[in-house]
Amino acid sequence: MIPRGMFRPALALAILTIGAATIPAAQPDFAKAHEEIVTNLRAFIGVDTMNPPGNETRGAKFLQDLLARDGIASEIYEKEAGRGNLVARLKGSGGKQPLLLLGHLDTVGVQRDQWTVDPFAAEIKDGYLYGRGALDDKGMLTVCLEVMLLLKRLNVPLERDVIFLAEAGEEGTPQVGIDYMVNEHWDKIACEFAINEGGELSFKDGRVHYVGVSTTEKVPRPVFLYAKGTSGHGSKPLLDNPVVHLGEAVARLGRWQPPLRLNETTRVFFERLAKISPPEEAFLYENLEDPVLGETVQMKLWQSKPGYNSMLRTSVSPNIIEGGFRRNVIPTDARAQVDVRALPDEDPEKFVELLRQVVNNPRVEVVMSASSQPAPPPSRLDNEMFRAFERVQQRMFPDATTLPVMITGATDSAPLRGKGVQAYGIGCLRTEEDALRMHGDDERVQVAGLRTFIEYLYAVVLEVAAK
Ligand SMILES: [Zn+2]
Incomplete structure (x- = not known):
């Protein structure tokens, strides 16, 4: 079942200009994209990247193959053997600074005896896909990857580069992940805006109740x-x-x-x-x-x-x-x-x-404790990026609202904000109960919600990055 308040494609056409004629760029086939996301996510959950030890390079190679099938080149950067960070880039005209889509490859561990399903079998049951990382963060990463595939296949003219980063070490070892990329490979991911985990399409009473976009964290x-x-x-x-x-x-x-x-x-x-x-x-x-x-x-x-x-x-x-x-x-x-x-x-x-x-x-x-440097300021609510989150919400979920959120936990958006990036957290569609299972037992993501999320995220990326 697709949740109420679905996307209205006619309002979100990308406009492609050839010579004097302006014709709408092809719309993605979201039904197909949804199928592909489910297939990819199931296989991705099967790639064990529990941290410790991480073994993120396994996950990086898995995603690298998916990108390569569509001719998207990518590079893996390792601070330590096996702790890979994957970067891919779709070139834009350079008229504006890049947009970064990121997520983390690693997951926390599992208490296997507390799970009612195999955490790596990616079983589908009662409309849910179960597995470690389903929400945190393989679901998000798989949908970000799908955005890359769709942009490439439809040859969408971009005003900004769109960069994809699947990073290692988010679950407690940032020295091999975001810190390494920010300190030693900044040129590969430098951007004006970033879209990361840390938010949600909050689902309640059969509809998207609000879109939570994190702009800062404690x-x-x-x-x-x-x-x-x-x-x-x-x-x-x-x-x-x-x-x-x-x-x-x-x-x-x-x-x-x-x-x-x-x-x-x-x-x-x-x-x-x-x-x-x-x-x-x-x-x-x-x-x-x-x-x-x-x-x-x-x-x-x-x-x-x-x-x-x-x-x-x-x-x-x-x-x-x-x-x-x-x-x-x-x-x-x-x-x-x-x-x-x-x-x-x-x-x-x-x-x-x-x-x-x-x-x-x-x-x-x-x-x-010693490290008491001042924190970077929150990302803004009055720029192109935040307005895109709001506009797409208004089109797709007119009864809902967009809530800017300060999260009380920590994500890898903080080091990006420290570099002056306007970084925002979003995430898969989830209920309050689904959210509680992140890092817990029987982690799961709503299958139909993955379609809602790809339509939302794709539209947001088009608003900000397309010509
Ligand atoms: Zn996470």
């Missing part, structure tokens, strides 16, 4: 707490017991929330989300900053939507406590680790100072 800034005291016998309690002081510090941080601060992306996110939400939820999104209701509303949001709550502020979650080794020994020290996810514009130094004030205990040292 910055992981791990914080460590160290408490010191005097060691002694457990039978004689001491006032400076570091376990007690650390415990107090952890409790203070865990119950505290840094002040709310919206940026352009999150402000528009909550404004637009309110418009498509049931009244009781919309009330929360509309009153986040209300001088009277704000505090209660924010607490309600923390209770009911912890993900949205985290978008409002830098988040602080103490997740590891270590201290002591015998019940009858008072230890000399105790330690804790705090997962801090900072807003992109948070000043790390000032924030640590704020944490010290909250802890308010000279026996507990508060330290932020």
